Amino acid sequence: MLQTNLVPSLDPNPLPAPYWLLKALLIATFTFHIVAMNLMLGGGVVALLTRWRAKDREVSKRMFHDIAKKIPILLPATISLGIAPLLFVQVLYGQFFYTSSILMAWPWFLVLVLLTVAYYGFYYVSYESGQDTRRAGAVMYLSVLLVFLIGFLFTNNITLSQTPARWGAKYFASAGGWHLNLSEPTLIPRYLHFFVAAVAVGGLLLVFMAWANWKRDRVYAGQLLSFGGKTFLYATMTQFVVGIVFLFTLPLDKRMLFMGSDPVATGLFLVGVVGGLASIFLMSHAVQQENIRLAGIGVPAITACVIVAMSIMRDILRDAYLKPYYDPSKIPVQTQTSVLALFLGLFVCGVVVWVVMLWRYGMFDGKAAAAPKSPAGGAQPE
Amino acid sequence: MNYPVWDVSFGAGLLIAMVATLHVFVSHFAVGGGLFLVLTEHRARRRGDTELLAWLKRHTRFFVLVTVVFGAISGVGIWFTIGLISPTATSDLIHIFVWGWAIEWIFFCLEIASALLYYYGWDKLSPARHMEFGWIYFISSYLSLVIINGIITFMLTSGAWPENHNFWRGFFNPTYLPSLVFRTAICLALAGVYALITASVQKDKALRARIVRWSALWTIPSLAVLPACGWWYIRSIPPYVWQNARGMMPTASRFAGFAWVLLIVVFVLALLTLVRPAKIHLAFSLLVAVVAFGAMASFEFVRESIRLPYVISNYLYANSLYAATIPGDGGFSLAEVQAAGILPSAKWVSIHSITPTNQLAAGQQIFRVSCESCHTENSYRGLAPAIVQHQWDLAKITVLIGGINFMHNGVMPPFAGSSEERAALAAYLHSLAPVSTQATESITDGKAVFQHNCMMCHEVSATDPLFVNLDKDPKTAADSLKDLTTIFPLMPDLKLTAEQRTNLVGWINTQRRGMNFSAAAQGGN
Numbered sequence: 001m002l003q004t005n006l007v008p009s010l011d012p013n014p015l016p017a018p019y020w021l022l023k024a025l026l027i028a029t030f031t032f033h034i035v036a037m038n039l040m041l042g043g044g045v046v047a048l049l050t051r052w053r054a055k056d057r058e059v060s061k062r063m064f065h066d067i068a069k070k071i072p073i074l075l076p077a078t079i080s081l082g083i084a085p086l087l088f089v090q091v092l093y094g095q096f097f098y099t100s101s102i103l104m105a106w107p108w109f110l111v112l113v114l115l116t117v118a119y120y121g122f123y124y125v126s127y128e129s130g131q132d133t134r135r136a137g138a139v140m141y142l143s144v145l146l147v148f149l150i151g152f153l154f155t156n157n158i159t160l161s162q163t164p165a166r167w168g169a170k171y172f173a174s175a176g177g178w179h180l181n182l183s184e185p186t187l188i189p190r191y192l193h194f195f196v197a198a199v200a201v202g203g204l205l206l207v208f209m210a211w212a213n214w215k216r217d218r219v220y221a222g223q224l225l226s227f228g229g230k231t232f233l234y235a236t237m238t239q240f241v242v243g244i245v246f247l248f249t250l251p252l253d254k255r256m257l258f259m260g261s262d263p264v265a266t267g268l269f270l271v272g273v274v275g276g277l278a279s280i281f282l283m284s285h286a287v288q289q290e291n292i293r294l295a296g297i298g299v300p301a302i303t304a305c306v307i308v309a310m311s312i313m314r315d316i317l318r319d320a321y322l323k324p325y326y327d328p329s330k331i332p333v334q335t336q337t338s339v340l341a342l343f344l345g346l347f348v349c350g351v352v353v354w355v356v357m358l359w360r361y362g363m364f365d366g367k368a369a370a371a372p373k374s375p376a377g378g379a380q381p382e
Numbered sequence: 383m384n385y386p387v388w389d390v391s392f393g394a395g396l397l398i399a400m401v402a403t404l405h406v407f408v409s410h411f412a413v414g415g416g417l418f419l420v421l422t423e424h425r426a427r428r429r430g431d432t433e434l435l436a437w438l439k440r441h442t443r444f445f446v447l448v449t450v451v452f453g454a455i456s457g458v459g460i461w462f463t464i465g466l467i468s469p470t471a472t473s474d475l476i477h478i479f480v481w482g483w484a485i486e487w488i489f490f491c492l493e494i495a496s497a498l499l500y501y502y503g504w505d506k507l508s509p510a511r512h513m514e515f516g517w518i519y520f521i522s523s524y525l526s527l528v529i530i531n532g533i534i535t536f537m538l539t540s541g542a543w544p545e546n547h548n549f550w551r552g553f554f555n556p557t558y559l560p561s562l563v564f565r566t567a568i569c570l571a572l573a574g575v576y577a578l579i580t581a582s583v584q585k586d587k588a589l590r591a592r593i594v595r596w597s598a599l600w601t602i603p604s605l606a607v608l609p610a611c612g613w614w615y616i617r618s619i620p621p622y623v624w625q626n627a628r629g630m631m632p633t634a635s636r637f638a639g640f641a642w643v644l645l646i647v648v649f650v651l652a653l654l655t656l657v658r659p660a661k662i663h664l665a666f667s668l669l670v671a672v673v674a675f676g677a678m679a680s681f682e683f684v685r686e687s688i689r690l691p692y693v694i695s696n697y698l699y700a701n702s703l704y705a706a707t708i709p710g711d712g713g714f715s716l717a718e719v720q721a722a723g724i725l726p727s728a729k730w731v732s733i734h735s736i737t738p739t740n741q742l743a744a745g746q747q748i749f750r751v752s753c754e755s756c757h758t759e760n761s762y763r764g765l766a767p768a769i770v771q772h773q774w775d776l777a778k779i780t781v782l783i784g785g786i787n788f789m790h791n792g793v794m795p796p797f798a799g800s801s802e803e804r805a806a807l808a809a810y811l812h813s814l815a816p817v818s819t820q821a822t823e824s825i826t827d828g829k830a831v832f833q834h835n836c837m838m839c840h841e842v843s844a845t846d847p848l849f850v851n852l853d854k855d856p857k858t859a860a861d862s863l864k865d866l867t868t869i870f871p872l873m874p875d876l877k878l879t880a881e882q883r884t885n886l887v888g889w890i891n892t893q894r895r896g897m898n899f900s901a902a903a904q905g906g907n
Contacts, residue, residue: 009714013474013478077494079455079458080490086458087480090473090476098385098473099386101465105388120451171730175386175388336480342485354492358499
């Protein structure tokens with residue numbers, strides 16, 4: 001069996017833009033996707049955590065309901081922002097990504113089914129959480145569980161795409177598309193690394209909600225800040241343990257990239273560690289002092305830097321795994337200048353339209369959060 | 383051959399078809415339904431019709447739950463599925479149209495954002511501003527159709543792209559405009575079809591009647607112009623490609639028939655809604671939706687089928703081999719694989735040479751990398767049932783594989799393997815459905831001989847070379863069929879018994895009696 005030569009050849013069409021641009025778009029759009037995903041999944045987890053909160057059941061119910069209403073917006077945001085990195089990963093790493101997807105075709109296909117069920121579940125919870133919290137809670141558990149599972153399948157696929165040496169044994173044992181990548185030592189730590197980050201960002205979602213309520217309902221806002229801030233703190237502390245385990249499950253040469261052998265990777269790793277520590281320190285200070293600006297701006301700003309650093313590190317790690325199989329400098333490039341310019345122009349227009357829409361909706365003047373005024377044109381409220 | 387093949391026992395093609403047809407049925411509603419929302423709101427506000435407005439708000443919720451959730455996920459689902467089943471074509475389309483996809487993504491994001499703002503804005507925004515979001519939604523969703531239409535039609539008619547590889551030439555290809563107009567009409571029709579569903583559950587009968595009549599204004603004119611749009615669309619497809627849907631290819635022809643019939647049925651049903659609009663029942667509105675789904679799915683089946691043997695016209699065959707050798711094709715053009723052989727070329731096979739002991743296993747691997755992108759063993763487009771139906775013995779299977787690209791108006795890519803590989807594939811297919819030579823030769827009825835041996839390439843027609851050129855004298859004619867390759871070198875070397883030849887000629891002659899050859903010849907000129 002010629003298993004060393006299984007990596008598919010590139011297709012004959014050149015890249016329609018310089019490699020660096022496509023790479024930058026991949027990392028940038030992935031970062032936005034992962035932030036939205038963290039808010040959505042983390043929000044779901046934190047909503048479930050409110051059900052375990054012993055203090056003041058009424059407040060917990062209110063928190064649950066308030067978070068539940070946001071998830072049907074965060075999930076489409078996650079999907080929309082996920083399409084671009086899905087596109088660019090296919091542009092740059094198609095031969096790895098398609099192959100690993102085919103090896104685990106059924107679980108990968110199942111992602112669509114799980115996502116549909118989870119999505120409708122989140123909508124159900126957002127409609128029902130005000131009335132029947134028990135059933136809504138059960139559905140929330142189910143939806144969050146399904147999203148967990150989706151994340152796990154993603155981690156399987158991405159790790160499998162980076163380890164072509166495993167492909168042959170799996171495929172020649174069965175071509176039915178039922179494989180996962182369970183024997184990969186980094187699988188679980190890597191997955192937990194993403195999951196715990198999501199919980200931390202879910203805590204930040206509560207902090208943002210606290211901020212939105214700060215002037216209107218200070219008591220509730222204080223409760224949100226406290227619960228969200230603590231969730232962030234515990235999750236970020238846990239992240240240090242998970243991160244270290246992840247680092248030490250990496251093969252030595254990959255681990256050393258972040259520990260000195262590659263200056264950029266090491267610098268980013270330091271940004272991650274220092275940023276993580278700083279955010280723990282500042283958040284605990286903000287919670288104690290009820291400093292909503294620090295919790296709502298300072299900590300998220302640092303967290304954003306950490307997420308960007310982590311996204312780039314993730315990419316460096318992928319390229320290190322694929323180095324024996326992949327040489328980007330050999331891919332022919334033929335820039336489609338006119339279409340690229342059109343894309344960039346439309347992208348700017350799209351962002352402008354998006355911001356104007358949010359502005360005209362009243363998202364920036366607190367009107368959106370205000371109680372409904374008059375029903376539109378006499379339409380009866382449901 | 384470049385990628386592993388996902389072995390879907392019930393048929394990979396069927397899986398794509400399921401995901402894609404469900405998606406298009408929702409995504410076209412997502413476009414037309416957007417215009418429906420904003421124009422209905424305008425109408426209701428202008429007339430001060432508060433009941434209609436209240437219904438529209440409920441309809442918006444239904445719209446969001448169907449399009450923003452299912453529509454969006456199934457759209458991503460098509461990407462997932464084609465990547466799993468046709469990775470080479472997907473990779474080509476991604477690389478050729480990266481910026482097209484990226485532009486579509488911008489519109490998609492605006493579409494989702496504005497849909498949610500419209501939905502959540504019902505009770506929060508002034509009427510004018512609320513409708514503003516509706517318009518943004520409709521425009522961005524229509525623009526996403528404008529983009530994706532270029533890529534879908536490129537697969538059917540790649541135009542001048544294979545020669546000049548110019549993005550715009552590929553994008554604005556010969557079927558771009560007719561397809562866009564055709565799909566626009568479908569979008570508007572579906573807006574009315576879906577509105578019937580939420581209308582039919584309204585308790586207020588007068589309101590129900592108003593909505594049904596309003597939705598008929600969307601459905602009936604749009605359905606009425608569809609045949610004209612379809613005719614324009616068909617005229618833009620190269621005639622030899624459209625031949626597939628006119629009897630030469632069983633699947634395409636069958637679905638073309640379904641599409642027309644179901645279109646008429648849905649039109650009649652739409653007219654019937656006007657008879658007693660206040661009494662439209664949910665079951666009836668669902669029936670309309672199901673028939674409309676059937677019509678649309680049939681159309682998509684035809685479009686997908688007639689582009690065969692290509693998946694990207696004149697560029698990539700359905701079995702992922704490039705039609706011409708191109709720099710950077712990785713050795714996966716038809717000519718290169720024909721020169722080197724399938725097993726030595728393919729990456730994802732474990733057998734690279736055939737020995738007397740591994741022939742069946744090698745045949746199975748050849749089947750997987752050459753045939754499984756469209757066929758299964760026993761299910762969707764199953765080969766074992768076809769072998770049994772036509773009573774093909776091993777010799778016939780072997781011969782037919784050699785001329786497979788002539789079957790059904792050239793709907794299959796040429797077999798790319800060596801004669802040894804052909805024998806291995808034939809042995810494997812024969813093992814799935816062993817038909818003895820005795821059984822093959824026991825078919826002696828002339829018509830049956832034709833159906834079992836000739837019908838894959840020839841049709842009963844005054845333009846078909848078999849019916850035109852076969853010698854008038856029955857004995858000379860029967861003798862001429864002894865060695866088919868002397869008639870035409872590319873004919874398969876099928877061996878019929880003397881009795882089969884005589885009866886076949888007899889049957890052909892009875893068919894020829896009713897044919898008007900001179901009219902057919904003039905028509906051909």
